[in-house]
Amino acid sequence: MKLLTLNFLTCAVKACKSSSASFPLHPKECELVSDTIAPNPKLIYNILPRVDWNALVVTASELGFPSLPPAAPTQEELEKDENMMSELHTLLLETSVSEGMLVCGNCGHEYRVKEGIANFLLPNHLV
Amino acid sequence: MLPTPSTSHVPYERVYEPAEDSFLFLDTLSSESEKTFLQNCFRQPPEGPTSKDSPSPFVVEVGTGSGVVLSFLHAHAENILGRRDILTAGVDVNRFACKATAETVGVGELEQDAQALSHGFYLGNILGDLTGFIKPGQVDLLIFNPPYVPTSELPPLPDEEAKTATTYEDDSRLLSLSYAGGIDGMETTNRLLQSLPEVLSCSRGCAYILLCAQNQPEKVKDQIKSWGSAWAVETAGTTGKKGGWENLQILRIWRAQ
Numbered sequence: 001m002k003l004l005t006l007n008f009l010t011c012a013v014k015a016c017k018s019s020s021a022s023f024p025l026h027p028k029e030c031e032l033v034s035d036t037i038a039p040n041p042k043l044i045y046n047i048l049p050r051v052d053w054n055a056l057v058v059t060a061s062e063l064g065f066p067s068l069p070p071a072a073p074t075q076e077e078l079e080k081d082e083n084m085m086s087e088l089h090t091l092l093l094e095t096s097v098s099e100g101m102l103v104c105g106n107c108g109h110e111y112r113v114k115e116g117i118a119n120f121l122l123p124n125h126l127v
Numbered sequence: 128m129l130p131t132p133s134t135s136h137v138p139y140e141r142v143y144e145p146a147e148d149s150f151l152f153l154d155t156l157s158s159e160s161e162k163t164f165l166q167n168c169f170r171q172p173p174e175g176p177t178s179k180d181s182p183s184p185f186v187v188e189v190g191t192g193s194g195v196v197l198s199f200l201h202a203h204a205e206n207i208l209g210r211r212d213i214l215t216a217g218v219d220v221n222r223f224a225c226k227a228t229a230e231t232v233g234v235g236e237l238e239q240d241a242q243a244l245s246h247g248f249y250l251g252n253i254l255g256d257l258t259g260f261i262k263p264g265q266v267d268l269l270i271f272n273p274p275y276v277p278t279s280e281l282p283p284l285p286d287e288e289a290k291t292a293t294t295y296e297d298d299s300r301l302l303s304l305s306y307a308g309g310i311d312g313m314e315t316t317n318r319l320l321q322s323l324p325e326v327l328s329c330s331r332g333c334a335y336i337l338l339c340a341q342n343q344p345e346k347v348k349d350q351i352k353s354w355g356s357a358w359a360v361e362t363a364g365t366t367g368k369k370g371g372w373e374n375l376q377i378l379r380i381w382r383a384q
Contacts, residue, residue, distance in 0.1 A: 001251030120255030
């Protein structure tokens with residue numbers, strides 16, 4: 001599961017929907033893997049406008065990546081900043097979560113990631 | 128005809144094998160009418176400094192099974208949606224189906240790479256029930272080939288990690304989740320329909336959902352029309368193929384704006 005997926009996932013517990021603390025989920029004891037992917041600046045430019053940048057900043061920092069600027073870089077800025085481009089390439093395209101937990105900041109439920117597949121099936125008492 | 132992804136690695140004793148309904152999806156999504164609709168929906172602005180107006184579409188298939196439909200759409204994104212920068216993800220309640228889908232998508236990518244053709248960007252598969260864990264308003268294109276067969280009851284969802292070794296009963300239960308639809312075959316589909324206003328993107332959200340005659344498609348269409356003028360529904364492509372006793376069709380449901 002690509003790290004970018006975390007930008008689209010929230011807690012499955014209904015009562016957490018209204019809480020801003022349920023997004024993004026917080027990685028815990030996660031193992032990361034990196035696939036080598038050919039540079040694809042156009043894909044990065046097209047993904048960035050739809051990324052929740054604040055959530056990405058939180059995820060990247062919790063996983064120990066170099067800290068990201070407080071605002072998303074524009075395409076013009078990225079064209080001039082090779083380092084930032086390469087950092088985003090690693091973060092958005094190459095990095096996957098293979099094992100670990102994703103934790104809801106509101107209810108504390110831990111979603112297990114196993115073999116790259118996150119388990120969002122809830123135990124019966126939480127459905 | 129676009130090539131169908133290979134699924135020879137899929138364990139069919141516990142994952143739904145591609146059948147008429149899956150192939151109807153492939154035919155429909157790659158039909159001229161749907162390609163025109165989708166390319167119009169996800170058109171990119173001409174080359175310019177920004178893609179803000181039309182960022183990468185997020186494509187989610189719920190109930191991927193073997194992954195044949197998602198892999199097809201992923202591999203042929205440029206042909207069908209007119210762009211290769213789509214983000215794709217799959218959801219299934221069956222862990223074996225999630226794994227199988229990841230592999231089917233990978234095989235499809237390799238086939239495209241070998242011909243120097245493009246494909247989308249696959250995020251992964253998630254073990255889960257429908258869309259309750261997806262951040263609202265994010266899905267641009269949702270695909271659902273539901274468990275649509277009318278049955279007296281719905282099988283319970285797995286609530287724990289699937290074991291690596293399964294019994295015959297475990298396998299039968301996993302398979303039954305792929306087809307058993309409860310009353311009118313609509314119990315799961317109705318839950319998915321109710322989630323559409325929340326999960327689909329406000330600007331360009333669109334869903335393709337397969338129904339059989341027993342699901343009473345006309346009634347389903349009326350239900351969607353009752354949501355008001357912000358929504359539209361149509362039978363997609365040139366559907367209505369007869370597959371055994373079932374008479375299948377795929378609905379396209381979208382925000383009309």
